[in-house]
Every structure is written in C-alpha cells, then in structure tokens.
Amino acid sequence: MAPSTDNVAARLDLITQRIPEQNISGLELIEASLKAEGRNPRCFWATSPTGKREQKMGVKSNWTSADLIVVISLLDIYSFLDNVKYPMEQVLQRMHYYKFVISAAMEAIGIPASKVQFVQESTYVNTPEFTRDQWRLCTIVPQQAVKDAWDRSYNPDMLSPMFCPGMQSLAEEYLDIDFQFGGADQAGIFGFADRFMPQLGFKKRGHLMNPMLPNLQGGKMSSSHPPNTKIALTDDAETVSNKIFGANTKVATALTNGVMASLRDILIPISHLRTRIGITEGQKSFAGANAPEGTVFSIKTKSGEEHYSSYEEVEKSLHDGQITVEEINTAIAGAFNQLLATIRKKFTENEEWQAVTKEAYPVDA
Amino acid sequence: MAPSTDNVAARLDLITQRIPEQNISGLELIEASLKAEGRNPRCFWATSPTGKREQKMGVKSNWTSADLIVVISLLDIYSFLDNVKYPMEQVLQRMHYYKFVISAAMEAIGIPASKVQFVQESTYVNTPEFTRDQWRLCTIVPQQAVKDAWDRSYNPDMLSPMFCPGMQSLAEEYLDIDFQFGGADQAGIFGFADRFMPQLGFKKRGHLMNPMLPNLQGGKMSSSHPPNTKIALTDDAETVSNKIFGANTKVATALTNGVMASLRDILIPISHLRTRIGITEGQKSFAGANAPEGTVFSIKTKSGEEHYSSYEEVEKSLHDGQITVEEINTAIAGAFNQLLATIRKKFTENEEWQAVTKEAYPVDA
Numbered sequence: 001m002a003p004s005t006d007n008v009a010a011r012l013d014l015i016t017q018r019i020p021e022q023n024i025s026g027l028e029l030i031e032a033s034l035k036a037e038g039r040n041p042r043c044f045w046a047t048s049p050t051g052k053r054e055q056k057m058g059v060k061s062n063w064t065s066a067d068l069i070v071v072i073s074l075l076d077i078y079s080f081l082d083n084v085k086y087p088m089e090q091v092l093q094r095m096h097y098y099k100f101v102i103s104a105a106m107e108a109i110g111i112p113a114s115k116v117q118f119v120q121e122s123t124y125v126n127t128p129e130f131t132r133d134q135w136r137l138c139t140i141v142p143q144q145a146v147k148d149a150w151d152r153s154y155n156p157d158m159l160s161p162m163f164c165p166g167m168q169s170l171a172e173e174y175l176d177i178d179f180q181f182g183g184a185d186q187a188g189i190f191g192f193a194d195r196f197m198p199q200l201g202f203k204k205r206g207h208l209m210n211p212m213l214p215n216l217q218g219g220k221m222s223s224s225h226p227p228n229t230k231i232a233l234t235d236d237a238e239t240v241s242n243k244i245f246g247a248n249t250k251v252a253t254a255l256t257n258g259v260m261a262s263l264r265d266i267l268i269p270i271s272h273l274r275t276r277i278g279i280t281e282g283q284k285s286f287a288g289a290n291a292p293e294g295t296v297f298s299i300k301t302k303s304g305e306e307h308y309s310s311y312e313e314v315e316k317s318l319h320d321g322q323i324t325v326e327e328i329n330t331a332i333a334g335a336f337n338q339l340l341a342t343i344r345k346k347f348t349e350n351e352e353w354q355a356v357t358k359e360a361y362p363v364d365a
Numbered sequence: 366m367a368p369s370t371d372n373v374a375a376r377l378d379l380i381t382q383r384i385p386e387q388n389i390s391g392l393e394l395i396e397a398s399l400k401a402e403g404r405n406p407r408c409f410w411a412t413s414p415t416g417k418r419e420q421k422m423g424v425k426s427n428w429t430s431a432d433l434i435v436v437i438s439l440l441d442i443y444s445f446l447d448n449v450k451y452p453m454e455q456v457l458q459r460m461h462y463y464k465f466v467i468s469a470a471m472e473a474i475g476i477p478a479s480k481v482q483f484v485q486e487s488t489y490v491n492t493p494e495f496t497r498d499q500w501r502l503c504t505i506v507p508q509q510a511v512k513d514a515w516d517r518s519y520n521p522d523m524l525s526p527m528f529c530p531g532m533q534s535l536a537e538e539y540l541d542i543d544f545q546f547g548g549a550d551q552a553g554i555f556g557f558a559d560r561f562m563p564q565l566g567f568k569k570r571g572h573l574m575n576p577m578l579p580n581l582q583g584g585k586m587s588s589s590h591p592p593n594t595k596i597a598l599t600d601d602a603e604t605v606s607n608k609i610f611g612a613n614t615k616v617a618t619a620l621t622n623g624v625m626a627s628l629r630d631i632l633i634p635i636s637h638l639r640t641r642i643g644i645t646e647g648q649k650s651f652a653g654a655n656a657p658e659g660t661v662f663s664i665k666t667k668s669g670e671e672h673y674s675s676y677e678e679v680e681k682s683l684h685d686g687q688i689t690v691e692e693i694n695t696a697i698a699g700a701f702n703q704l705l706a707t708i709r710k711k712f713t714e715n716e717e718w719q720a721v722t723k724e725a726y727p728v729d730a
Contacts (some may be wrong), residue, residue: 077500084504088497126493132453135442138525139449143508146524159511159527160503166524 008034011066015043018265019208023184025194026206033178033206040069044177044205046168047102048075048082049094052232052361065276068115071175074098075121078167081160093360095120100353101233101343108342110274124174125167133173133200137166140199149188169193172205179206213265216247216258231262231336233343234357240340241333248329251318254311259332263297264311267335271296286335299323299331368432373399376431380408383630384573388549390559391571398543398571405434409542409570411533412467413440413447414459417597417726430641433480436540439463440486443532446525458725460485465718466598466708473707475639489539490532498538498565502531505564514553534558537570544571578630581612581623596627596701598708599722605705606698613694616683619676624697628662629676632700636661651700664688664696 011034016024024030033041074095080088099118106116124130147155149165168189172180180190190207198204215229228247231240248259255261271286275296288298288305295307297314301323308314317323347353368376376399381389389395398406445456464483471481489495512520514530533554537545545555555572563569580594593612596605613624620626636651640661653663653670660672662679666688673679682688712718 081500081504088501126496128491131491131496135446135525136453138528139446139523141524142522143524143527144522157507157509158504159506159508159531160500162508162524162527163503 014066015068016208018269019210023209023211024207025190026179026204029204030179030206030208034066040067041179042071042175042177043068044071044073044172044175044180046073046075046078046171046180046182047098048079049091049098049360050079050083052097052101052227052234065273069117070115071117071119071177072102073119073121073171073175075168077122077125078164081167082156082164084156084158084160090360093356096356097353097360100347100350100356104343104346105233107346108339109270119175121167121171124171130170130174133170134163134166136200137170137196138163141166141196145192145195149192151185151188165189165192166196169197173197173200173202177205179208181208181210184209184212214256214258214261216243216262218256218258230258231340233340234347235340236344237333237337237340240336241329244329244333244336245326248325248332251325253315259329260315262336263314263328263332267332268296268311270339286331286338297331297335299327301327368400379431380433381573383634384575388574388576389572390555391544391569394569395544395571395573399431405432406544407436407540407542408433409436409438409537409540409545411438411440411443411536411545411547412463413444414456414463414725415444415448417462417466417599430638434482435480436482436484436542437467438484438486438536438540440533442487442490443529446532447521447529449521449523449525455725458721461721462718462725465712465715465721469708469711470598472711473704474635484540486532486536489536495535495539498535499528499531501565502535502561503528506531506561510557510560514557516550516553530554530557531561534562538562538567542570544573546573546575549574549577579621579623579626581608581627583621583623594623596705598705599712600705601709602698602702602705605701606694609694609698609701610691613690613697616690618680624694625680627701628679628693628697632697633661633676635704651696651703662696662700664692666692 008031012027012031015030016027030041076088076091076095079094080086080091083091086094103113103116103118106113143162146162146165150161165188169192171177172193180186180193182190186207186209190209194204194207216231217229219229228243231243235243244259248257252260254264267286274285275287285295286297287295288300288307290305291298291307294309296310297308299306299308299314299317306317306323308317314323314328318325318328373396377396380395381392395406439460441453441456441460444459445451445453448456451459468478468481468483471478508527511527511530515526530553534557536542537558545551545558547555551572551574555574559569559572581596582594584594593608596608600608609624613622617625619629632651639650640652650660651662652660653665653672655670656663656672659674661675662673664671664673664679664682671682671688673682679688679693683690683693
C-alpha cells in the first residue's frame with residue numbers, strides 16, 4: 001500500500017526540519033522515495049574512520065521516525081586513500097572502532113538497530129563492476145572538477161585523494177540509495193555527483209546538508225582537531241563536564257557557541273525523538289521527572305527547576321538571567337553523561353571493541 | 366647451467382647495440398638477468414592500442430638472438446584511461462587488431478613465436494592484488510610526480526590518465542620482468558618506476574630507451590599522426606612506394622630523414638637478424654642473389670647492383686653519387702614491400718582480423 005499523503009508530508013518534514021532550504025537538492029526525489037510502495041527510502045551516510053568519533057553523529061536522530069533505512073558506509077578504502085598516512089591495517093581497525101561506537105551511540109539515542117544498515121565500503125568498491133565504472137568516470141572527470149569538489153581549505157598533494165569524490169558518488173548507485181546526507185562541507189562532492197552520475201547513465205539522488213555544528217570552541221568540528229574542541233563518545237563523565245564548563249563561560253547563543261549548539265542540535269532533538277518513540281530504561285528524555293507535557297529540556301536552578309519546550313526558550317531564559325551559565329552547563333553535562341553512560345557501559349563490556357581501539361589508536365588509546 | 370661469460374657479453378651487446386649509453390639504466394640488472402640459471406630474461410614491451418600500428422615496431426628484432434622472452438602487454442585499460450575518447454569496447458577491438466598485426470609483423474621479420482608472450486593488461490590489472498598495490502602507490506605519489514613523468518608536450522585535463530604511469534610501473538612487478546624497453550619518450554615513466562617501486566617493496570628493473578625513430582617527414586613518429594608520415598603495416602605496395610618517394614626527395618642522412626632512418630634502424634637490422642637466424646622462404650635478407658658474404662643491403666643501379674655491409678656505406682655511396690635517390694628509394698620500397706607482403710597475406714587470409722579492423726577503426730577501415 002502506498003503511504004498516505006499526510007504521512008508523506010509528515011515524514012518529509014521530519015527529514016528536512018532544521019536543514020536550511022538552500023542545503024537541500026532534489027527534494028522531489030526524496031519526496032518520491034517516501035511515496036514508493038513496499039519500500040523504505042534508503043538514506044546514505046558515509047563516514048570516514050579518522051579520529052575518534054565525536055558527538056556530531058547524533059544530529060539526525062529524528063529520522064528514525066520517518067521510516068527510513070539509514071545506510072552507513074564505513075569508508076575503509078576512501079579513508080586509506082584520503083589520509084595517505086596510516087596503513088590499510090590500521091584504517092581497518094579504525095573502521096571496526098567506528099562501527100562499535102556508532103552502534104552504541106545509536107542505541108544510546110534510542111534508534112532501533114533495524115533502521116540502520118552498515119556496509120563496509122571495500123565490499124562494493126573492490127568489485128569488477130565498480131572498478132569499471134570508476135575508470136569510466138575518470139575518463140569524463142577533469143582533474144579541476146575533483147579539486148573544485150573539495151572543501152577549499154583542503155588541497156592535497158598526493159594522487160590518491162583524487163579518487164575520493166568519485167568513489168563517494170558511485171556509492172549512491174552501488175548502495176541503491178534515494179538520498180545522501182552529509183555536512184555542509186560536502187556541497188562540492190554532492191554537486192560532483194549531480195554533474196557526473198547522469199553522464200554515466202545513473203540516476204540523480206537527493207542531497208541534504210546539515211549545517212556544520214560548531215566545535216566547543218566555536219570553530220568547525222572535525223575528528224582531526226584537538227580533543228578539547230569536542231566531546232568524544234568515549235569521554236568519561238569528568239572530562240565531559242570539564243570540557244563543557246571550559247568552553248561555555250559566558251551568556252552566549254548557538255550561533256557562535258558550541259555548547260549551546262549541542263543543546264539545540266543534539267540534546268533537544270534526541271529528547272524530541274525519545275518522546276516520540278517512547279522512553280525505555282536508560283533512555284529518558286531530558287525533561288525532569290515532574291515536567292509538564294511537551295517539555296524537552298529541564299534545568300535545575302537554585303530555586304527549583306525550569307522546564308522548556310524548545311531551544312529558543314532556553315536561550316531567552318539564559319539571556320534574561322532566569323538561569324545562570326553554571327546551571328545550564330550542569331544540565332547539559334548531565335544530559336551528555338546520561339547518553340554517554342550507555343556507550344561507556346558497552347565499551348567496558350566489549351573486549352573486542354577495547355582491543356580494536358588499541359590497534360586503531362595506538363598512541364592515545 | 367649458467368651461461369658462459371662470453372655468451373653473456375655477446376647477448377648484452379645484442380640487447381644494447383644502437384642504444385646510446387645515457388638511454389640505459391640498471392645495466393647491471395640486465396646483465397644479472399642474462400647470467401641467471403635456467404631462466405630466460407624477460408623483457409617488457411608495453412604497447413597501447415591507439416592508431417593503426419606503424420613500422421617502428423621492427424626496431425628491436427635483433428633481440429631475438431639474445432635468448433630473451435619479450436613480454437608484450439597489450440594495454441587495454443591504460444589506453445582506455447589515456448585516450449578518454451573511445452569506449453572500452455572499441456579499445457578492446459583495437460587491442461585485438463594490435464595483437465594480429467604485431468604477430469604478423471614478428472613472423473614477417475622472422476622472430477619465432479616462442480620468443481614472444483602476449484598478455485592482455487586487464488588480466489593482471491583487474492585483480493584485487495593489483496588494485497591494492499595501486500591504491501598503496503597512489504598514497505605515496507604526488508600529483509606533480511605523475512605530471513613530471515609525462516612527455517612534456519602532453520598534459521591532459523582529465524583524471525584518468527593520472528593512473529597510467531603507475532599502472533605501467535606496477536606491470537614490471539606483476540609480469541615479473543627483468544627490464545623494460547620503450548622509446549625515449551618513456552624517460553619520465555621509467556624514472557617514476559625507479560623512484561616509487563622500491564618504496565612499495567618491489568625491486569628495481571633495468572630500462573632501455575630506443576632513440577625515437579623520425580617519421581617519414583622528419584618529425585616524431587606517432588600512431589596519432591597523419592598516415593603520410595609513416596608506413597602502416599597494412600599499407601599496400603603502391604602506397605608504400607608513394608610514401609617513400611614523396612618523403613625522400615634529395616640526398617639526406619638518417620639524422621633528419623625518416624626514410625634513411627628506416628633503412629638504418631629497421632631494414633638493415635632485420636637483414637642482420639635474418640642472416641644470423643637463417644633465411645627461410647619469404648624471409649630473405651635484403652642482399653641481392655649474387656651478393657658477397659656480409660652484405661646486408663643491395664641496391665640496383667643503372668649499371669648493375671651495389672652491395673653494402675653497413676648503413677654507413679650506403680649513406681656514403683649516396684653522398685658520393687654512386688647511387689641516386691631514386692635508386693635507393695626503389696630498393697627501400699622493395700624491401701618494405703617484401704616484408705609487408707607477408708603481413709598483407711596474413712590479413713587477407715584472416716577473416717577475424719578483418720572483422721576486428723572494421724570495429725576498431727570504423728571510419729578509416
């Protein structure tokens with residue numbers, strides 16, 4: 001049975017909410033995939049195992065309610081070609097680490113495992129069909145188009161990264177996905193796919209770009225940046241608390257402050273999700289025990305507890321002096337630590353994950 | 366049994382004769398391969414199926430006497446990536462065409478089929494091992510090093526040719542060859558192999574570069590140049606004659622004149638070879654019937670016939686007015702047509718070759 005019009009509109013809204021209009025291309029393709037009969041739309045998320053996984057992965061948790069399959073490609077070949085530094089063996093260990101940490105984070109957030117499909121990139125890249133299409137692609141792609149597809153700050157000297165935009169684009173065809181999701185730094189690669197995939201006879205896909213989440217210090221977040229600029233999914237409670245208090249020291253907004261952005265783009269969406277999909281043990285929303293319906297975040301104050309149904313209300317309350325920076329930091333650290341406790345517990349119980357971590361990050365493990 | 370020192374020296378001389386010293390690298394590696402017990406040295410010749418095959422392929426026929434195996438890689442993938450114009454299907458037809466024409470030419474010259482081993486490039490390139498090594502290579506090769514490896518006149522825009530130097534270099538390992546032979550335009554690629562193969566843990570190979578044979582008009586010879594600049598192996602007798610008379614119109618030397626260079630670098634070496642390996646039906650040396658021993662080329666004159674034991678004698682005779690340009694052209698055209706008659710006959714008898722030619726060169730077939 002085809003989904004009802006109302007249902008399609010509601011799901012499309014879940015998918016596109018918080019994504020600026022100019023960050024969406026092929027909206028009609030996404031909509032069409034929601035209308036398809038007997039098939040869950042497939043959304044592609046490519047993740048390159050580099051540094052230890054940080055908090056930003058929680059952002060699109062609301063999709064869980066949109067009846068999607070999130071296809072997560074663990075980019076082993078891509079990462080090997082892109083980093084030009086770590087041997088393939090270590091990249092593979094990092095890939096295993098990523099799978100463990102992403103799975104645990106999904107569980108912590110409350111996303112059912114049935115909604116997620118992990119694929120190791122090399123399983124489809126190392127096939128004669130993919131290789132042939134990659135050669136075909138390379139004969140129609142000017143070298144300059146590859147450079148244009150990159151984030152401008154990134155202009156590598158080596159030959160191997162030149163393949164990466166093509167591999168990520170071809171994955172859309174090989175994983176049979178309906179749309180691809182990435183950060184705003186993927187604009188060039190998504191444009192590359194739009195331009196060249198139809199020239200190979202493959203269909204266009206929808207593309208969605210999440211605005212980049214600032215790091216705790218306010219700059220761009222990246223796995224390769226210093227640890228104090230982001231919360232790692234394996235940080236202990238004290239580290240999380242210190243990072244938040246160290247970064248959020250005065251009244252600020254999500255526009256420039258990474259801690260406030262985390263509240264808006266991670267914690268409150270997760271709280272929304274948990275309210276929608278039902279709360280199970282260890283997956284409470286971030287509302288206090290006695291909060292009224294519709295609360296997505298509660299903050300303890302000297303005089304009691306404040307309840308909020310949106311991020312905007314929290315920010316206004318902070319600016320008006322109803323809550324202090326210290327109080328909001330305590331609430332945010334508490335929410336993160338509630339989330340991360342599930343991940344830490346998984347890590348402690350999983351000897352394979354621990355072993356993989358030592359191989360993947362020998363220096364800082 | 367290891368070959369005797371005299372034998373090694375003689376064979377090394379056969380291999381390196383007519384190659385300037387500065388065009389040889391790794392001479393000690395070549396010599397070592399000649400000394401190896403129970404194994405014929407393997408010499409690599411990579412040929413890229415582009416335009417119709419021209420005369421230059423005859424140049425190294427003297428190697429036949431050096432107890433080598435000439436491994437000829439028919440570069441299907443390389444050519445597809447390099448030309449960025451013809452579809453893979455057509456490149457494969459051209460590859461089949463090349464195999465037919467090279468085999469026929471070898472037979473015409475008098476090279477035993479047992480000395481030659483054809484390999485289709487894709488059979489070793491499209492393997493997981495080669496792919497993995499190619500990725501490894503690309504992570505250590507700067508983009509600029511690829512551009513430096515090319516002939517300077519050639520600076521393609523597309524991405525695909527960037528792979529080619531690496532593929533040709535890795536072939537040395539995958540085909541287990543002792544040395545590679547190419548034109549002087551391969552200097553950059555041979556330097557590329559010398560630089561990067563040891564970094565991958567592979568051994569260095571010897572490299573030999575033939576001086577470039579000028580085309581009939583005196584410029585560089587290339588499959589992609591106009592037909593009148595070279596003799597195609599499938600030209601008919603009249604065409605051969607017209608091309609030679611059209612190009613060689615005054616007393617000249619092999620330095621600037623393609624016809625004289627053909628005499629020095631193709632016809633006389635073949636005549637030498639035929640004298641050494643024995644003359645069979647249809648494979649006469651280019652000495653007249655009554656020529657004294659040691660003759661490698663005879664030219665009919667108004668007053669009879671002149672016999673020469675070296676190219677230098679022919680050139681001197683022309684300069685001294687003992688023979689005319691017309692007489693030398695007639696002799697050269699006759700020798701080429703004797704060679705090509707064998708190829709033409711093969712072509713006429715081989716329906717598969719004819720069919721392949723139509724597919725490979727649909728416009729000018």
